[in-house]
Amino acid sequence: MKGKGMNQPKFDTVVVGSGTSAYYAVDTLNKAGQKVAIVDERPYGGTCALRGCQPKKYLVSNAEAVAMASHLVGRGIVAAPKTDWHSLQTLKNAFLDGRSEVEVKNWQKAGVATFHGRAVMTGEDEITVGHDQLKAQHIVLAAGATPRRTNIPGAEHVCDSEHFLNLPNLPDRIVFVGGGYISFEFAHIAIRAGAEKVTILHRSSRPLKAFDQDIVKNVLKAGKADGIRVVLNESPKSVESTGKELIIKGSQNAVYKADLIIEATGRIPNLSVLQGDHGKVEHSSRGVIVNEFLQNVSNPRVYAVGDCAATKYMLAPVADEEGKTAAHNILQGNIKTIDYSAIPRVVFTIPSIGSVGLTEEKAKQRKLDFRVNQGMTTRWPSSKRIGEEHGSYKIIIDNKTDQILGAHIARHNSSEAINVLALAMKHKIKASELAEFMWAYPTVTSDLKYMLK
DSSP, X not given: OOOTTOBOOEEEEEEEOOSHHHHHHHHHHHHTTOOEEEEESSOTTHHHHHHSHHHHHHHHHHHHHHHHHHHTBTTTBSSOOOOOHHHHHHHHHHHHTTHHHHHHHHHHHTTOEEEESOEEEEETTEEEETTEEEEEEEEEEOOOEEEOOOOSTTGGGOBOHHHHHTOSSOOSEEEEESOSHHHHHHHHHHHHHTOXXXXXXOSSSOTTTTXXXXXXXXXXXXXXXXXXXXXXXXXXXXXXXXXXXXXXXXTTSOEEEESEEEEOSOEEEOOGGGGGGTTOOOEETTEEOBOTTSBBSSOTTXXXXXXXXXXXXXXXXXXXXXXXXXXXHHHHOSOOOOOOTTXXXXXXXXSOEEEEEOOHHHHHHTTOOEEEEEEEOTTSHHHHTTTOOOOXXXXXXXXXXXXXXXXXXXXXXXXXXXXXXXXXXXXXXBHHHHHHSOOOSSSTGGGHHHHHO
16 A cells, blocks of 8 residues: 555565675576666665675784784794784775765666665565655565674673774774674784783683584684683673773673673674564564575565575575575576585684584584594694694594585685585585695695595
């Protein structure tokens, strides 16, 4: 029903969100000849490009450069470099400046209708944005996720990850709340950029719980050596500001003092578009509930992709593939699905963690017949020549098929090496075949043969 004074344009598909998953959906549909609209209430580009992966990697790359030089002090390097935080932020912001405006212009040039404002489903086939009611044959929800926020006393003094990315100055004392990848990555950035005291508070005994714990222990040792304190089985119960510092009272009655507190306890699907449930879109705390074709189980007009969908991973490459898949199924009927079995993941700590497939724990739970190749890499020439003192690997291999079931690495450039192992898993390349391959030598990937023999 058209509201008074409302515009009511009609589209083949309306996409809510403008991140990379939305990009691939819109691009595919638009090139197929559909009349498409895209809606976002924040600047166009989404979390990964503007508030996550890309700007974060500018800070990570700086930390990696400082760390590599620091590891070689006394081994060919005279003195460790220091981060110029202001210049680093200038470099990062140069990448971001104008991106959103250019994206909007590019969509409009391509014939895609763009809307800016909060989107709400006001019908099973209708999205309302301000004074516009957009009618569509299909709706793709690609609204992403938002940081989980605490409601403890003094929560107004606690900031989120986006705040950290945009800090004009780096404080001396920083406490990160949560033991997931965001806290660990930012802690390693902060300590390398010159913060004097960096602490991570994690509520359980298992930080980075989605990753192999033997590998995690190695990264914890590296972080401790660099000055990062990780307190387990601890969480803040209140925060107070004295005007000069922030005081955290922990669940174990300990007190922590800081200049900045960053909460990174996870991200939750952004489902604000479903307010009022007028779209009859079934959802849960994990996101929009979809079938294997990414179609909502209660409203067949709706597809959901990326972090707002109740699928397996909140990862940018997965979101991209989901955007392509949803668009394909809208155009061709529900025929395309996604194989989530070999998705590589990385934690950009120092050293970084690369992981794909099953952990040893998961393989045991499934009662699989497997062997474990594991060891330290610090005595290898590839580690010695860069002064790396913390490095390890664990490869899970099926005894019957010689297929790689899982791979977990913590060392320099594991973020690159893990892609090779994921590709091998995807295409059923045996561990022995990788070990016997004539890799360019000496390289990070040529070290794989030592892990797989």
